[in-house]
Amino acid sequence: MTSYLVRRGWQSLLVLLGVSAVVFLILHLTGDPALLLLPPDATAEDIARFRTAMGFDDPVFVQYIRFLRGALRGDFGESVRHGEPAMSLVLERLPATFELAGAGLLLALCLAIPAGIVSAVKRNTAVDYISTVMALLGQAMPTFWLGIMLILVFSVRLSWLPSSGRGDVEHLVLPAITLGLFTTARIARLTRSGMLEVLAQDYIRTARAKGVSEPPVVWKHALKNASIPIVTIVGIELGTLLGGSVITETIFAWPGVGRLSVQAIFNRDYPVVQAAVFLLASTFVIVNFLVDVAYTYLDPRIRFR
Amino acid sequence: MSPPGSVAAESVPLAPARPRAEREWVAVLRRLVRRRTALFGLAVVAIVFLTALLAPAVSPFDPFDQDISQRLKEPGWQDAHGRVHPLGTDHLGRDILARIIYGSRIALLVGLSAVLISGLLGMTIGLCAGYFGGRLDDFFMRLADIQLAFPFILLAIAVIGVLGPSLGNIIVVIGVSSWVVYARVVRAEVLSIREREFVQAAVALGSLDGRILLRHVLPNAFTPWLVVATLDMARVIVIESALSFLGLGVQPPTPTWGGMLADGRVYLSTAWWLATFPGLAILITVLGINLFGDGLRDTLDPRLKV
Numbered sequence: 001m002t003s004y005l006v007r008r009g010w011q012s013l014l015v016l017l018g019v020s021a022v023v024f025l026i027l028h029l030t031g032d033p034a035l036l037l038l039p040p041d042a043t044a045e046d047i048a049r050f051r052t053a054m055g056f057d058d059p060v061f062v063q064y065i066r067f068l069r070g071a072l073r074g075d076f077g078e079s080v081r082h083g084e085p086a087m088s089l090v091l092e093r094l095p096a097t098f099e100l101a102g103a104g105l106l107l108a109l110c111l112a113i114p115a116g117i118v119s120a121v122k123r124n125t126a127v128d129y130i131s132t133v134m135a136l137l138g139q140a141m142p143t144f145w146l147g148i149m150l151i152l153v154f155s156v157r158l159s160w161l162p163s164s165g166r167g168d169v170e171h172l173v174l175p176a177i178t179l180g181l182f183t184t185a186r187i188a189r190l191t192r193s194g195m196l197e198v199l200a201q202d203y204i205r206t207a208r209a210k211g212v213s214e215p216p217v218v219w220k221h222a223l224k225n226a227s228i229p230i231v232t233i234v235g236i237e238l239g240t241l242l243g244g245s246v247i248t249e250t251i252f253a254w255p256g257v258g259r260l261s262v263q264a265i266f267n268r269d270y271p272v273v274q275a276a277v278f279l280l281a282s283t284f285v286i287v288n289f290l291v292d293v294a295y296t297y298l299d300p301r302i303r304f305r
Numbered sequence: 306m307s308p309p310g311s312v313a314a315e316s317v318p319l320a321p322a323r324p325r326a327e328r329e330w331v332a333v334l335r336r337l338v339r340r341r342t343a344l345f346g347l348a349v350v351a352i353v354f355l356t357a358l359l360a361p362a363v364s365p366f367d368p369f370d371q372d373i374s375q376r377l378k379e380p381g382w383q384d385a386h387g388r389v390h391p392l393g394t395d396h397l398g399r400d401i402l403a404r405i406i407y408g409s410r411i412a413l414l415v416g417l418s419a420v421l422i423s424g425l426l427g428m429t430i431g432l433c434a435g436y437f438g439g440r441l442d443d444f445f446m447r448l449a450d451i452q453l454a455f456p457f458i459l460l461a462i463a464v465i466g467v468l469g470p471s472l473g474n475i476i477v478v479i480g481v482s483s484w485v486v487y488a489r490v491v492r493a494e495v496l497s498i499r500e501r502e503f504v505q506a507a508v509a510l511g512s513l514d515g516r517i518l519l520r521h522v523l524p525n526a527f528t529p530w531l532v533v534a535t536l537d538m539a540r541v542i543v544i545e546s547a548l549s550f551l552g553l554g555v556q557p558p559t560p561t562w563g564g565m566l567a568d569g570r571v572y573l574s575t576a577w578w579l580a581t582f583p584g585l586a587i588l589i590t591v592l593g594i595n596l597f598g599d600g601l602r603d604t605l606d607p608r609l610k611v
Binding site for chain 1: 447448450451453454455456457458459460462463464466467468539543546547550551552553563566569570573574577580581583584587588591592595596
């Protein structure tokens, strides 16, 4: 088990290194980062002076090593617009994004797993059809449209819920539904197919044959065995949620990292963009490493690989 | 020891019979059509494609035609010439139905081109990684992990923000960064095909790696690739409209579904139809592609998990 975790930990470090290279390259895509960072009306001398001051004349590899050193200390340079360190701006907004993504994930799990189980147990009944159709619609619905429609109905027409900002639970409802719906649909379909597969296994028939009543068969014997793909998808869906936060936060004026990044891109505030992309990607890598750790408990066979 | 004759009797015929393969396709189509949801999906996709192709013929109005005196008119509104705007007009008096019809062109163009780029890229990487294995395989699979670590939309807007929003940039950025699913699925398929008798026979006969990959491995890895490509097209269409929604897609006045939604958001409290209909267009298109793709998967390769 230790060797498995060491190997996975090593792989995660490699991926983080790759992530840092991509984040570094974002600024070098056009070939001249100085032009990107300076306002369009900068003079040629300004540009030349800035280029020397920032070290943009050095070989790209040297620049990358310098960037990596900074990144390890959380130093991505100063925000062009706010004059503060880019990373501290992003970190300030991180709790809001985690709150939203957490609420979206919680909502998804609370809705999707029961829906998937009921669908599988009551296969080909009206409940199953309704839940399947809902899941199909949920997967096809673009996040931004759903958010706008929810605002139209619940904020504009009914005036039940606020349409923007962060505050009490009321503010969280619409953004969390918007962000969580796609994930809900995905987990519901996966839970259904996973449960159907497990319910057809011999050990379930054995459990029923020896007289175990139906609820423990479903909730204990079947769900535990169907949970591995669900845990996997939760790790992967975190990426969807963090990415989705870009859109959802923009629609609901939610003060998180996603909205900050979109604003930073339009303000050409690239140090902030780099810090945000790096932080969200690293979060994803770390969570997926933790998911792998969780596997070793759910499926002891992995420990001996 | 078995007599030499029995080996020949068990071996798979080397030359695949062409006519049989064609009949298989017909059978697959027939099975596909029998699934009602897949047929519905196919019909939706066909209608959207035809609409995009025949846009000038089916569109009731010019999508660029502005008329400030007729701005924000509700669905079904009839103008002075007796012409009906079935879905209403936008903030510049342009017909919404016409703009949705023309918007499908951008959605499908980006969808098809990006899927083609990422599909070819992923197919090539998957074939090589699976067939040659070793360091090459390790390298590409780590690269895939790195790619997947990024929230896709965030990376896309960062890169397009730097390069500038244009049709070409959008297609290339989405195309180049979507290869992972294809590569993984093709690689997994190649790993099992590589061990099959007909590949080993080709190796024994002295075929070159390139020929084996193209003639023997590729045709067998094509089916899962096709399923992934179909389902991925739906994802690309949503991403294109998300980029347009954020203002990083194809720039106005070209009609895009995402751009129309962004305009409509401003007038949400006074004119609900501006934001509602373009979103429905995305929803219906994506639903159609997903249903067709699901049907394709269940018919061609039910064990495939995508």
